[in-house]
Amino acid sequence: MEHVVKMEGITKEFPGVVANDKVDFDLRKGEIHALLGENGAGKSTLMSILFGLFHPDEGKIFIRGREVRINSPRDATKLGIGMVHQHFKLVHNFTVAENIVLGEEDTKNGLLTMEKSIRRIEELSKLYKLKVDPYAKIEDISVGQQQRVEILKMLYREADILILDEPTAVLTPQEIDELINILQSLAKEGKSIILITHKLKEIKLAADRCTVLRLGRKVGTMNVKKTTNEKLAEMMVGRKISFTVTKKRAKPKDVVLQVENLRVHNQETKKDLVRDMSFEVRKGEILCIAGIEGNGQTELIEAITGLRPIDEGFVRLNGRDLTHASIRERSLAGMAHVPEDRQRHGLVLDYPMEYNLILQQYFEAPFQRRGFLQFPPIRKYSEDLIGSFDIRAGEGAISIARNMSGGNQQKAIIAREMSRETNLLIAVQPTRGLDVGAIEFIHDLLVEQRDEGKAVLLVSLDLYEVMNLSDRIVVIFEGENVGEFDPDKVDERELGLYMSGSKRREAS
Amino acid sequence: MKQLWIKTLERIGRKPTRIEATSSVMAIICGLLFGLALMIVVNPAQAFPGFFTVITGPFQEGMRSLGNMLYFGVPIILTGLSVAFAFRTGLFNIGATGQLTMGALTAVYIGVNWGFLGPFHWVVAVLGAMIAGALWGAIPGLLKAFRNVHEVVTSIMLNYVAMYFNTMIILNFLYDTQASRTAHPLPSARLPVLFLQNVFPGSRANIGIFIAVLFVAIIHIVLKKTTFGYELKATGFSRDASRYAGMNEKRNIVLAMIIAGGISGVAGAMMYLIPGRHLPYETILITEGFTGIAIALLGLSAPIGVLLAGLFYGALHQGGTYLQLYDFRPEIIDIIIAVIIYFSALSLFLQKIVRTFINKRTKASMGLSEEVEAR
Numbered sequence: 001m002e003h004v005v006k007m008e009g010i011t012k013e014f015p016g017v018v019a020n021d022k023v024d025f026d027l028r029k030g031e032i033h034a035l036l037g038e039n040g041a042g043k044s045t046l047m048s049i050l051f052g053l054f055h056p057d058e059g060k061i062f063i064r065g066r067e068v069r070i071n072s073p074r075d076a077t078k079l080g081i082g083m084v085h086q087h088f089k090l091v092h093n094f095t096v097a098e099n100i101v102l103g104e105e106d107t108k109n110g111l112l113t114m115e116k117s118i119r120r121i122e123e124l125s126k127l128y129k130l131k132v133d134p135y136a137k138i139e140d141i142s143v144g145q146q147q148r149v150e151i152l153k154m155l156y157r158e159a160d161i162l163i164l165d166e167p168t169a170v171l172t173p174q175e176i177d178e179l180i181n182i183l184q185s186l187a188k189e190g191k192s193i194i195l196i197t198h199k200l201k202e203i204k205l206a207a208d209r210c211t212v213l214r215l216g217r218k219v220g221t222m223n224v225k226k227t228t229n230e231k232l233a234e235m236m237v238g239r240k241i242s243f244t245v246t247k248k249r250a251k252p253k254d255v256v257l258q259v260e261n262l263r264v265h266n267q268e269t270k271k272d273l274v275r276d277m278s279f280e281v282r283k284g285e286i287l288c289i290a291g292i293e294g295n296g297q298t299e300l301i302e303a304i305t306g307l308r309p310i311d312e313g314f315v316r317l318n319g320r321d322l323t324h325a326s327i328r329e330r331s332l333a334g335m336a337h338v339p340e341d342r343q344r345h346g347l348v349l350d351y352p353m354e355y356n357l358i359l360q361q362y363f364e365a366p367f368q369r370r371g372f373l374q375f376p377p378i379r380k381y382s383e384d385l386i387g388s389f390d391i392r393a394g395e396g397a398i399s400i401a402r403n404m405s406g407g408n409q410q411k412a413i414i415a416r417e418m419s420r421e422t423n424l425l426i427a428v429q430p431t432r433g434l435d436v437g438a439i440e441f442i443h444d445l446l447v448e449q450r451d452e453g454k455a456v457l458l459v460s461l462d463l464y465e466v467m468n469l470s471d472r473i474v475v476i477f478e479g480e481n482v483g484e485f486d487p488d489k490v491d492e493r494e495l496g497l498y499m500s501g502s503k504r505r506e507a508s
Numbered sequence: 509m510k511q512l513w514i515k516t517l518e519r520i521g522r523k524p525t526r527i528e529a530t531s532s533v534m535a536i537i538c539g540l541l542f543g544l545a546l547m548i549v550v551n552p553a554q555a556f557p558g559f560f561t562v563i564t565g566p567f568q569e570g571m572r573s574l575g576n577m578l579y580f581g582v583p584i585i586l587t588g589l590s591v592a593f594a595f596r597t598g599l600f601n602i603g604a605t606g607q608l609t610m611g612a613l614t615a616v617y618i619g620v621n622w623g624f625l626g627p628f629h630w631v632v633a634v635l636g637a638m639i640a641g642a643l644w645g646a647i648p649g650l651l652k653a654f655r656n657v658h659e660v661v662t663s664i665m666l667n668y669v670a671m672y673f674n675t676m677i678i679l680n681f682l683y684d685t686q687a688s689r690t691a692h693p694l695p696s697a698r699l700p701v702l703f704l705q706n707v708f709p710g711s712r713a714n715i716g717i718f719i720a721v722l723f724v725a726i727i728h729i730v731l732k733k734t735t736f737g738y739e740l741k742a743t744g745f746s747r748d749a750s751r752y753a754g755m756n757e758k759r760n761i762v763l764a765m766i767i768a769g770g771i772s773g774v775a776g777a778m779m780y781l782i783p784g785r786h787l788p789y790e791t792i793l794i795t796e797g798f799t800g801i802a803i804a805l806l807g808l809s810a811p812i813g814v815l816l817a818g819l820f821y822g823a824l825h826q827g828g829t830y831l832q833l834y835d836f837r838p839e840i841i842d843i844i845i846a847v848i849i850y851f852s853a854l855s856l857f858l859q860k861i862v863r864t865f866i867n868k869r870t871k872a873s874m875g876l877s878e879e880v881e882a883r
Contacts, residue, residue: 326756327753328756329754339752341748344749355742359742359749363735368735371734372734
């Protein structure tokens, strides 16, 4: 078996952190090799080293048997290594073809000649079944198509070692299937593929082998066919993980949140971002808004929580009209909000943990007296939360939020919002980008909140999460409610059709 | 010795504020070295004694020069505090000069015309200056909060409005035609010298230094201990997060600019309620407002830091007054200060240097840090 990539004893240290500790990795020709690990396990660092973004402190890299030094992505490209980053690096107002040739343009007398390039792009897309329109602008095509453009970009540069960083995070189930098909046909053509991911299901479907990293060290390389998801998860986290959320049947009671004919309009594009949206959330249930990113979920939640004005319709909490109430009024009326963008909205990143944990309550007793902050109660409160929610921060209550890992930042927000006296918890993608251990923890907490009698409104892009956690599902497509479902009576495939707009039914 | 050195570096490296403070000190050292080089070029023979005099300025004539250091520092501490306070709220108050001008004009107007106030005369003049500066600061604050007009643009413009307004008012109402300059405030409006004349005999020190320290203390407490300061800093760090938390950012922006303007206004009163100083009626911008920006930078936007940086400025300024003895123009001091400002503007770059230096030196002795375990 020929090894196209062999990395030996790779060590990379950042100030205070060993990101990779003597990691070995090898990639065989024509295989799909998954790289699995929690956040901060060192997957991205290892691949960044292979792609020339970082230099290892120690270790050797062999490409096709020859030892190499990769000093920059340019070197990597020359060696036939291509990478699709988690966040696509495309120029939005350029066409597909322009993006693909960017940096490698064919010119004649200093002028661009696109015809030849476009012919090659068409050949490539036919060969690998990567259907795209070379003349379409990036901003007009779907995320799934943008990803194909990224893959074509690598193939155009004649890469035969392809690295994909979390490629499925933004795709619908149907698009994921297509991607896996594409990857498998690429592998059949002799390309070698590295798939960075923390989704076990996809590894099972797509990969031949899987290397697991934990805390910068390699745990092992497994043949995917001969192992189980449970085993992989255990290797990744270092302990046993339960995949299914254990919860009792919901016992929904009184209506807590009532959203009626809500409309959010964008003045600039003259488009409705949310249109005629109605639903209600009851005490003791988890209602999940499912949909593909960018279908109005963000705007819907911003309108409900007061971050964005409502153009039409009503929002009521426990019967009280909050349509035009301020954010503070809503919060005091009993709304807790775990925001979508935890770093932008959820935390003051330069504040210490204790300040962040009182962000919604700093003006209330006992944290405030006569306009002065009361430091001993603040410290005590934050230490209590840090303990009970297992928030790991280097310096405890005084750790600056910015220096903490994403998972712990999210735990802090969740701790703050769940520990308040509220009757509605709104959580937007609470587990995005987190590892299985943290996801399990947060899922359990959400169910716990429900069982304690709160109404939970969950927005998620992750169908697995939707199916597992919710008591009721509302699918949103282009800002509209296109169907309400019972998770026991619908499957992911069916939901996917509604999410992509291929099917719809009037809300009941 | 080497152990101690590495320990010190480690201590500095542990906290970002310490790294920032180190970079401020580096900016000062670079500025001073540049000044020395300049003096060597201009007049090699006198350069070293002259330079020595500059850096020992406050101690040249005992308590007198020390008192003058305080005197020169006062307006700069206040304008620096004004800029720093606004900055902590995420606002760049480049209009300290205009607010200072309006404060000075109001103080002089009251000082000249309201003699009937008797012993309260100077107090009312200072309060008037504060109110005038606050109102002047409120304009960019309101425009920012409700119309989203950038405060840098509006406050720069208002500097010029204040400058011309100042000239207009002085020439129409406050002009002393006999001396052909701005009328002088009545003796009752002068800032009291208190006991300072005994402590610092022959110096120009007055109550101003206490007022400046008082403001530093108040702002320090507001920022550190109050919910208001908590909100202001949160707004400054992250407008989005503070909005999410339901803070009234519009109100906070306006209030922050009012307070910043008020402090700059007081600086204006401190500069011209003094015997022998005349508010210029020419159309020139008063530079103390701009120096305040540099002092805020140098003092890392922290009240205590601003106090120290302002006193340092006062010391340099006092040192500069001796330079003529060595055949130098006192303007060299302004050049040195300008260079220090340049280097403090490069503070991010300097911080990076400090950080790499510390990492290099301490890495060997550090081993694995706690952060790894924390993950």
